[in-house]
Amino acid sequence: MAFIQVEHVSKSYKLPTGNLSILHDLSFEIEAGEFVTITGPSGCGKTTLLALLGALDQPDSGTILVDGHSVHALGAVRAADYRRETIGFVFQLFYLLPNLSALENVMAPLLPYRRMLGFDLRKRAQELLEQVGLASRMGHTPARLSGGEQQRVAIARALINQPKVLLADEPTGNLDPETGREILELLREQQRQGKQTLVMVTHDHEIADIADRTLSLLKLVKAE
Numbered sequence: 001m002a003f004i005q006v007e008h009v010s011k012s013y014k015l016p017t018g019n020l021s022i023l024h025d026l027s028f029e030i031e032a033g034e035f036v037t038i039t040g041p042s043g044c045g046k047t048t049l050l051a052l053l054g055a056l057d058q059p060d061s062g063t064i065l066v067d068g069h070s071v072h073a074l075g076a077v078r079a080a081d082y083r084r085e086t087i088g089f090v091f092q093l094f095y096l097l098p099n100l101s102a103l104e105n106v107m108a109p110l111l112p113y114r115r116m117l118g119f120d121l122r123k124r125a126q127e128l129l130e131q132v133g134l135a136s137r138m139g140h141t142p143a144r145l146s147g148g149e150q151q152r153v154a155i156a157r158a159l160i161n162q163p164k165v166l167l168a169d170e171p172t173g174n175l176d177p178e179t180g181r182e183i184l185e186l187l188r189e190q191q192r193q194g195k196q197t198l199v200m201v202t203h204d205h206e207i208a209d210i211a212d213r214t215l216s217l218l219k220l221v222k223a224e
């Protein structure tokens with residue numbers, strides 16, 4: 001069985017004017033450890049698909065299995081457990097907490113569970129910041145970091161729970177080309193080391209070219 005199995009998934013959004021149908025009977029598989037990019041025209045549903053894989057939202061119909069577990073119809077608590085245990089998210093706009101230091105941002109997702117963890121959270125966060133090249137910036141708040149450095153913090157944060165799956169939504173979209181390449185290499189290196197499955201939404205064909213595989217979505221948005 002494939003590590004990620006998406007079968008006959010459809011998704012629409014309810015608007016005051018009616019339903020906006022985005023994904024239609026979508027099926028695909030992703031193997032463990034693969035680096036897959038999702039491409040397609042603006043508005044075709046790439047971010048929506050990533051949200052479904054991360055159980056941030058639910059499909060109208062169809063099934064999504066990740067590592068053998070159904071994730072398409074989880075309640076809020078189990079969805080949060082699934083994300084904490086299995087998923088690391090990296091976003092285009094970083095979404096770091098502005099009043100926290102880099103170190104505190106990396107620790108933040110697991111801070112409420114600190115006493116239940118079988119490891120030293122602060123030590124792991126420090127190690128991750130070292131791995132992403134920010135050993136000397138741990139005490140800085142996001143405002144004192146460049147865009148590339150902020151994305152490095154966000155990558156360390158995504159890795160704090162040692163996720164099996166990394167979901168990245170245009171992680172280089174807000175960076176200049178050179179910094180974007182560095183961030184991509186970093187993500188790739190971390191993914192190889194951690195043997196994670198990496199699913200990345202991107203508009204950048206160069207990124208799609210270095211991925212193991214690309215899923216191209218068509219724009220089939222329909223108002224009903």
Ligand SMILES: Nc1ncnc2c1ncn2[C@@H]1O[C@H](COP(=O)(O)OP(=O)(O)OP(=O)(O)O)[C@@H](O)[C@H]1O
Binds near residue numbers: 047
């Ligand atoms: N929560 C929501 N409620 C209503 N409509 C939404 C919602 N989220 C997304 N949409 C609409 O669904 C469509 C798909 O959005 P989505 O963000 O998944 O596309 P995308 O392919 O990631 O686009 P882009 O490349 O521009 O980021 C768009 O028309 C968007 O306006």
